[in-house]
Amino acid sequence: MLRINLGNTKPYCDGLSRRNFVQLGMAGMGTLGMADLLRAKEQSASKKDTSVILIWLDGGPGHMDMYDMKPDAPSEYRGIWSPIKTNVPGMEITELFPKQAKVADKFSIIRSLYHNTGDHFTGGHFMLTGRGGVSGADNRGRYPFVGAIATKMTGPRRSGMPAHAAVPYGMSIGLRPGYFGGNYLGNEYNPFETEGDPNSPKFQVRNLGSIKDLTLDRLQDRHTLLKDFDQLRHGFDVGSASVAVDRFQTQAYDMVTSPAAAKAFDLSSEDPKVRDMYGRTPWGQSTLLARRLVEAGTTWVSVHLGGWDHHWDLEKGMNRYLPQVDDLVSGLFTDLTERGLYDKTLVVLCGEFSRTPKMNDGGNGGPPGSMGQPGRDHWGNSMFTLVGGGGIKGGTIVGSTTRLGDSPKDRPLTPSDLHTTIFHVLGVDPHVKFLDHAGRPTPAIDKGDVIRELLV
Numbered sequence: 001m002l003r004i005n006l007g008n009t010k011p012y013c014d015g016l017s018r019r020n021f022v023q024l025g026m027a028g029m030g031t032l033g034m035a036d037l038l039r040a041k042e043q044s045a046s047k048k049d050t051s052v053i054l055i056w057l058d059g060g061p062g063h064m065d066m067y068d069m070k071p072d073a074p075s076e077y078r079g080i081w082s083p084i085k086t087n088v089p090g091m092e093i094t095e096l097f098p099k100q101a102k103v104a105d106k107f108s109i110i111r112s113l114y115h116n117t118g119d120h121f122t123g124g125h126f127m128l129t130g131r132g133g134v135s136g137a138d139n140r141g142r143y144p145f146v147g148a149i150a151t152k153m154t155g156p157r158r159s160g161m162p163a164h165a166a167v168p169y170g171m172s173i174g175l176r177p178g179y180f181g182g183n184y185l186g187n188e189y190n191p192f193e194t195e196g197d198p199n200s201p202k203f204q205v206r207n208l209g210s211i212k213d214l215t216l217d218r219l220q221d222r223h224t225l226l227k228d229f230d231q232l233r234h235g236f237d238v239g240s241a242s243v244a245v246d247r248f249q250t251q252a253y254d255m256v257t258s259p260a261a262a263k264a265f266d267l268s269s270e271d272p273k274v275r276d277m278y279g280r281t282p283w284g285q286s287t288l289l290a291r292r293l294v295e296a297g298t299t300w301v302s303v304h305l306g307g308w309d310h311h312w313d314l315e316k317g318m319n320r321y322l323p324q325v326d327d328l329v330s331g332l333f334t335d336l337t338e339r340g341l342y343d344k345t346l347v348v349l350c351g352e353f354s355r356t357p358k359m360n361d362g363g364n365g366g367p368p369g370s371m372g373q374p375g376r377d378h379w380g381n382s383m384f385t386l387v388g389g390g391g392i393k394g395g396t397i398v399g400s401t402t403r404l405g406d407s408p409k410d411r412p413l414t415p416s417d418l419h420t421t422i423f424h425v426l427g428v429d430p431h432v433k434f435l436d437h438a439g440r441p442t443p444a445i446d447k448g449d450v451i452r453e454l455l456v
Contacts, residue, residue, distance in 0.1 A: 001258055009454045015359035031383075034297030043328050048427030049157055051294035053285065053301050053332070054147065055349045057325075058172060060120070062355030062376050065318055066094050066406045070357075080315050083361045087420045088395040096322035097331035097376060105395040107347065107388030112399025112408035115272040115353070115415055118378030120309075122331040123170040123352035126380075128179035132414045139175065141183050144434075147300040148182040148189040149444045153428045159298025165293055166191035166302045167198065167286045173352065184436045192300060196217045197206050198267055198285035205265045264296035265289070274335060279327030287328040291335055294345050299426070308317050308351055312372035329386070336389055346390025347426050348418075357405040376437025383405050383417055390425045392454045416448030424450045 062079075064070055069083035069092055083092035085103035093101060093109075100107075115126040120425045121139040122132055129143040151163035170180030170191040182189030221381045224294065229380050263269070267289060277285035290301040305325075310317045329349065336342040355376030362369035362375060382401045388394055401409035430445040 004072060009207065010212055038326070040171065050096040050344050050425050050427070051157060051299050051348060052147065052346045052348065052422060052426065053290045053294060053303065055303045055305060056303060057308050057349065057379060058306040059350035059351060060353045060355060060378060061308045061351045063382060064357055066322070066399060066446050067109045067384045067386060068405060069094060070403070070405050073404055078361050079359060091361045091395065091397055094115070094322065096318065099326045103330050103333045106337065106342070106397035107386050108392060108398065109392055110385040110398045110413060111401055113383040113385050113410045113413050114408055115380045118353060120173045123380050125179050126415045127350060127352050128172060130419045130448065137152065137414045141179050141181060143190065144183040144185045145180045147302060148185055150423060150426050151299045152185055152189050153170045153432065154299050156297050157299050159291070160260050160261060161264070161297035162192035164189065164191045165194065165298050166304065167194050168196055169193040170302055171304050185434060196442050197282045198289045199282045201279060203267060246376065249268035260296045263277050264292045277334065279324055281324050283324050284328045284331065287332055293330060295339065295341060310355065310375045311360070311377055312362050312375040314359070314375040315373055333388060343391060346392060347388050348422065348424065349386035353378060354383040355379050387454065391454050391456055392425065396453060398451060398453050412446065412453060416446050417451055421451045421454060422446030
């Protein structure tokens with residue numbers, strides 16, 4: 001329900017305090033039986049107190065240049081960089097990740113993930129919803145983001161915080177919120193977006209102060225009321241004149257009046273040494289903000305790191321991006337451990353697909369080198385995902401790829417297996433069903449199994 005501050009009034013006969021609120025009700029749950037859903041939600045929320053930070057490498061990061069090196073493959077496959085040893089015997093990663101090499105016991109690597117598509121939109125939809133059904137020709141989302149489903153079931157870990165957030169925004173392949181959205185769950189399950197650059201000295205969450213002082217007079221001005229909430233969350237579907245019954249507004253009001261939220265968003269209060277550890281870049285500070293949000297009670301935070309579509313000039317791009325990823329991943333695991341949050345926070349690092357095991361000639365269909373130095377093209381037949389914390393076993397490699405890295409050699413896994421494992425960590429039932437746009441009951445996750453090797 002939306003609660004609007006009416007100021008100081010005399011108490012009503014039912015004993016309500018003088019600081020009272022108009023209660024405008026609640027929208028329908030839009031799912032299967034209300035009692036069943038509430039029961040499932042209560043069970044999901046009570047089992048665990050775990051949160052998720054998803055670091056989304058939008059555009060497709062190559063497995064063979066990062067976490068699945070092939071030093072014995074032909075030069076056009078093994079690429080430019082060499083592997084280095086980590087603090088886990090037998091686990092090697094790229095030489096551009098020296099800091100992660102020192103904390104490799106804190107994370108594990110899935111090397112045998114696949115979905116067999118090289119389409120950005122299909123791959124993104126698989127990785128973020130667990131299902132296909134979209135393409136570049138028709139990129140409209142068909143299913144909810146797994147994080148939207150999870151947070152619908154759990155709510156925030158502490159009141160006054162958004163359950164589902166994105167830094168600086170939820171975006172997949174140029175679509176916002178794209179496959180990070182609630183889809184048929186409702187737009188109130190889209191992520192709360194911080195926007196802005198957390199690395200900027202003047203960073204502040206846009207429009208958080210715009211609805212702090214709603215009064216009865218402003219409530220009566222419905223147009224102003226809707227405008228204020230629309231500013232808080234772009235893309236929110238205001239729908240009919242009864243918009244005030246939407247649950248999102250309750251969460252929004254609670255959040256903007258929450259001291260915990262104000263503190264979490266205030267990066268200027270963070271220890272400068274900690275900020276340095278993540279890297280003084282938009283990517284590093286976005287990841288630090290994600291940690292602050294889960295520490296304050298947000299259940300799921302997605303961090304958008306875009307620009308990974310390296311069809312050419314791979315060396316230039318990776319030399320720029322991978323040191324930043326090294327800083328933020330190593331910084332995050334170190335910080336979570338030092339703050340006692342490691343066992344309560346699951347970190348996931350992935351993109352929509354990988355890149356071709358064999359490097360191209362930099363021509364992109366034209367003469368060799370005409371576009372730039374060699375790169376790698378789209379590849380969904382073999383991929384990686386990094387996972388750690390939240391009860392996930394560290395220092396483990398799950399699965400492997402062939403000698404040339406072109407397909408899983410053993411333990412092939414799908415995005416649904418990854419999602420089922422995440423739901424297990426969160427304490428969410430992967431079989432809970434919701435009504436889709438056609439009114440059909442649809443399970444949260446399609447045919448996934450928990451990856452048992454990752455469980456402590």
